[in-house]
Amino acid sequence: VANTIGGGSLSYYWQQVKSFFRRMLLGNPLATSVQLEHRLPIYLALPVFASDALSSVAYATEEILIQFEQSHFAITPAVLKLLLYISFAIAGLIIIVGSSYRQAIHLYPSGGGSYSVSRDNLGVVPGLIAAASLTIDYILTVAVSVSSAVAQLASLPWFKSLHVEVHLLGLHMPLTVIAALLLVAIIMLVNLRGTKESGWTFAAPAYAFVAFLGVALVVTLIRFFTGNITPVTHAESAGLTVAGAATGPIGLFLILRAFASGSAALTGVEAVSNGVSAFEPPEAKNAAKTLLILMVILVLLFLGVGWAVYLYHIIPMSTETVIAQVAHAAYGAQGFGGVVATLTVLATLLVLMIAANTSFAGLPRLLALVAKDGYAPKTFINLGDRLVHTSGIIVLSLAAALLIIGFRAETNALIPLYAVGVFICFTLSQAGMVRKVLEQKVPGWQRMATLNALGCAITFIVALIQAVTKFTQGAWMVVLVLPILVYIFWLINRHYKWFDETMTVHQYDYNPLTEPEEPLTVLVLVSSDVHRGILEGLECGRAIAASGPNNILRAVHIEMDQEKTPRLQEKWEMLVEPYIGQKIRLDVVPSPYRWLIEPIMDYLDWTDLERSGDRIIVVLPEFETGSWITRILHNYTGNRLRTALLNRPHVTVVSSRFFMKPMAWRLGRGGLVY
């Protein structure tokens, strides 16, 4: 287009800059056709999807102990024995729920987890309850994992200063909050770059966590058999035993609450079955294999930590996490052992970040599924430049950041909210599975149905325990938000249904568009001078009005300065007919208050009445000076006018823009300058 090569405009450079930073942060855009390549092999999928469950080892045992401590019970050997029993119960739970989800993978090879299972077998409302529960728990996973990761970091001597309180935007909060927000931002960016990268970035530390903690437990085993165990002594613990310690037997309610807190270890078990579509083909088989590996590692690590805590007589402390204490007790605090213990803590930190990352893999996919069913905003379906669900990632990051700020990045404070939703999901999906198995009667259906029914019953009981025992500690928020979220899903669906009903055209509908042709009214807005831009607008209006014999073409001038009108009318007489080829009536509308939009609307009302509501086409002749700086020298009213006119029914707005200067433009790509 030879006649439009030319200089640049500000928006052009602005586009360049935006595009540059976008690519630097997120990488080059990926075509839809490469989508399939971004599937994960088992050795990458395991760290991505299993780390949520694995990482809960880092805090689950600690949370059990904290329940006793918060009720003023000293952590005596008897209590630690109780911890062991609770840990065994939770390990049993892991095996039952995990096995049940392995069945779900084979029954639902397309992925979707609790939401798909509940929706398909139990109906829409249970499906939405599952979706809402999952949404809440994905967000909490990010908040809890990142908060715990920062706590791990603050356990190291070099990072004790993270406990310092600072001012932030008028809020007092410890530095840990800022550190946690930073971690969320980093995870968000990594995920906006796409899954493959996040797989590689996070695979190594996840394995390191398993290795370091595993070796620590093996060392503990060796110490146990060689009689080399030295229980940890605590100033804190001693003080607690002397003053204010509760006496008497430990009540059932407290034991159940401790069990409920510890069962946070189960969160993430469903992640694999929700993310089947991210696995390398054969998806279902690989996912099932991954889940089995996960269960084995999870049970071993969780029981191992519980047992080590029992042996070393470890007590929760505000300055050092239980994992850090186990590592120090096993490896020793000095010399080479101290270095390995520090590495164990760092690996724990990293695996917690991968756990947060699990949500970033899971929630956007879930929301996309829900959106495809019409219960969430359609924007969650869209794939960004890097083939990820951008909106879901951003919504998750913001929600987690709000939780972190609200709960001051304290894992203890967040845990009561956590896991309620997970067990609701478990219950619903197990119930769905029972129904599916009973209907399909695949080989071995009796055994499968029994397993799922057992899981359903147990997880339902655990969900109840969660909600009741932790209600006053914060679980009430989840009980409140869950139905609201379900209601919002339902409202969104109602809107989309209304949209489809209103907009969809059926073949044999009565159709107003094929009515006998209605004449058009074409109005061209004219400024106080008849310049080239106006003539081009008039020519455009004339061309449109030429489409039918009964169409009306008129020009309208809003008279803001009476003195200019005679000159306008003179030029009108002189120029319009010779240039446009026909006479055009010019209506001058007085504007006593020097307003622009209101007189136009009045004129349109009048036109509506006269022409009884036909469609009106308004031509806005604009001009473009070609550079940003000169634009402020003219009274640009185009955008304001266009917005106002577009908010009026029965008006079609035609924007005819006259380019005074050839302009360069480009939008986010390529090197073409027009």
Added chain:
Amino acid sequence: VANTIGGGSLSYYWQQVKSFFRRMLLGNPLATSVQLEHRLPIYLALPVFASDALSSVAYATEEILIQFEQSHFAITPAVLKLLLYISFAIAGLIIIVGSSYRQAIHLYPSGGGSYSVSRDNLGVVPGLIAAASLTIDYILTVAVSVSSAVAQLASLPWFKSLHVEVHLLGLHMPLTVIAALLLVAIIMLVNLRGTKESGWTFAAPAYAFVAFLGVALVVTLIRFFTGNITPVTHAESAGLTVAGAATGPIGLFLILRAFASGSAALTGVEAVSNGVSAFEPPEAKNAAKTLLILMVILVLLFLGVGWAVYLYHIIPMSTETVIAQVAHAAYGAQGFGGVVATLTVLATLLVLMIAANTSFAGLPRLLALVAKDGYAPKTFINLGDRLVHTSGIIVLSLAAALLIIGFRAETNALIPLYAVGVFICFTLSQAGMVRKVLEQKVPGWQRMATLNALGCAITFIVALIQAVTKFTQGAWMVVLVLPILVYIFWLINRHYKWFDETMTVHQYDYNPLTEPEEPLTVLVLVSSDVHRGILEGLECGRAIAASGPNNILRAVHIEMDQEKTPRLQEKWEMLVEPYIGQKIRLDVVPSPYRWLIEPIMDYLDWTDLERSGDRIIVVLPEFETGSWITRILHNYTGNRLRTALLNRPHVTVVSSRFFMKPMAWRLGRGGLVY
């Protein structure tokens, strides 16, 4: 329009709220036809236009004294006598310059002052220099007057705490800065309400100032004749006399600098002749009368204050202004006298605010004049709802606020910048007057030319003295900004000239618009579903394409999700021909990166090449859900797309909006709901 009555939208309520606050702050809009009524009678015009000059009495004498003190001269009786001589010299200057401007009023009854006179008689560049000088000094008048007003307030015992330093947006500054900014905001609002109100609001305190200060001087006169004068004794002055006081004779440079500082008393003498058009008819006669009254009062007050300072042996202090000291010395500090002295200070404060108001009357008018000549942005011509030049008022307020923040609301610091511009204007307009008188040879031209030539020579010398003696103190900024401002005026004019050359159509121009009719290419953008909105868009496109036999009508779909294309094509076949009445070709453009705008631009490039650059009409079928909250549930791309397309030459954008729900709308006025 019966079928569109219905619910409200957010923007509707937002408009209501905006409109309400606008009226509350600024009053109801005024029609252009009432413009003439807003002229001022002499008794209102005097306070409005003369207060700038009168108020300089409040600081001019003080600034003369400060020059001596800053050079470490003790304020001895000899120095005070020097002050008297300097005051007489300045009074002489007032009489010469004032008389010269009275001639200008009669020669230029339409107003415009220095700018009009210089432009008409000396040429464009001198005119622009005058305009730039006036602009700078109008802004400085606001900054200086408001700062001095706050200093008067801080002289009162109850307001000493205004000197306290506070944090503001990361800056340390005294409370006086915030008080000054508040005063600027108040004056701005009063002026946005319109001149008549500001006339009444300010008339009383201006007269009070003259009365209170006048009576103080009369009291001083009586005290003088009754031998009842008690010189003020100062701890500050005593200290200065003992330590660090300079000795030896006072140099000529310092005397000239003191004279230059004191000649700030002349600023504002030109305001009357610039604002002739604001006077009641007969404008010129009333303005000349006003200027004469002003000169008499000004000379009397200025000389009186100088003489009182001499008699009472008053010395500048950082905590009490000279005017406050004179008032206290004349009326006494205790009892009834003390109350009257306090009232004098308050009247001074108020007259300084009216002085600031002078600029709000003057600069917007000046900028409107310059804009009408094409040297300033056209927006300065526009009259707002209340018949005032809104843009000029806002620009002046912002510039003054910046100066106040930059100079910490210190009158001393601002004074060196002040008055340079004024004397440049004086020189230019006197020179213009000489030329005009010589050309016109009206009766008495010899006398007039002599007076003007004298004024021109004297003010030129004073301008030089101003620039040289105060250069290092801050006048360099004015010397720097002045040519830049003139250059900007010139650049703006160059743009408008280019605009007129490019856009103006002449009767016998070669005209591309009357070429043999070019066929139109009409493209309708189609989403992945053929719904009512799309059909309405297609109908709109069909209607436009019907205007010529060779026009082309096509539909374009940007394929962001390949899976949806077959269904789209199926519906296309099924619906389009029966509903629109003709087959329309549907071009499917693949978008591998799921982008929207770029593939459209590529398609348009291709269309441009194929059709060799004819005008393309792009129809954007949009839909409006009717409420703000539901809008976020759809991927609204309309605005982004429209902006991108409008930035492309040869494209006319047609926005056809389908209203799913009847909408209420209203724009800033009336009670109509459509």
